[in-house]
Amino acid sequence: MRTVVFDLDGTLIDSAPDIQAAANRMLEGEGLPPLDLLTITSFIGNGLPKLVERVMRASGIDPDRHDELTKVTLEFYNQASSDLTRPYPNMIAALERLSNAGCAMGVCTNKPEAPARDILRALDMERFFRVVIGGDSLGVKKPDPAPLLRAFDALAEPNPLYVGDSEIDAETAERAGVPFALFTEGYRKAAIEELTHAFRFDDFAKLPDFALR
Structure with a gap:
């Protein structure tokens, strides 16, 4: 038996285009030009x-x-x-x-819990x-290890593994003392070699x- 907790954005789902659309609608309301997808993607990782x-x-x-403006964007x-x-x-x-x-299996994300559950339900x-532990489920967010540890405690099963795509996920797993599997096709900014991981993969298969x- 293995207990597997996943990050959400950039790991299970590619949500950057919808996040970009929301941010650019906010900017449009302010009379400002939109930001491109690469720029918005570089901003993802620490919550909305x-x-x-x-x-x-x-x-x-x-x-x-x-x-x-956070409320407007959300x-x-x-x-x-x-x-x-x-x-x-190949993720499904x-x-x-x-x-x-x-x-x-569970999810530990910095996205607020309600939107996280909504997108999981929609897909x-x-x-x-x-x-599902969201960025507002506790008083702290990743890379603090508390949300990830709460997810594993709630599952109450052995052999934990955390699956994520970013520096934040790697640090969270390291601080929680659990093995980390790195999905290399997400929103990572650092080089793969800079992130502590037990396994890396570019295809969910x-x-x-x-x-x-």
């Missing part, structure tokens, strides 16, 4: 409030308006959070195989996960063989 902070800085917006995202978001190739088949093998993925061995 931090992303909005980075968008505001890049666009020259008064930082005192952060709370207001509303836009919630309105269309699955329009452009897609699961990564990998989850099916892990589930059929008896793995207990018919919620059925795989016993627990490769993950079950490692997780189930």
Whole structure:
């Protein structure tokens, strides 16, 4: 038996296009030009409030308006959070195989819990996960290890493995003392060699063989 917890954005799903659309709708409302996908993707990883902070800085917006514009951006995202978001190739088949093998699975993300559950439901993925810990589920976010440890505690099964795509995920796993599997096709900024990991993969078809061995 293996207990597997996954990051969400950049790991299970490619959500950058919907996040870009929400951020650019906010900017449009401010009379400002849009930001390209590469720029928005580079801002993903520390939760929506931090992303909005980075968008505001890049666009020259008064930082005192952060709370207001975070709320606006979240509303836009919630309105269309699955329009452009897609699961990564072979990911659903990998989850099916892990589930059929008896793995207990969960999600630990810096996305707020309600939007995380909404997107999992919209993509018919919620059925795989016993627990979803979001960026607002506790008083802290990744890379603090507490959210990840809460997910594993809730699953209450042996042999933990955390699967993610970024520096934040690698640090979270290291601080939690659990093995880390790195999905190399997500939103990572650092070189692969800089991240502590037990396994790396570029195709979800490769993950079950490692997780189930």
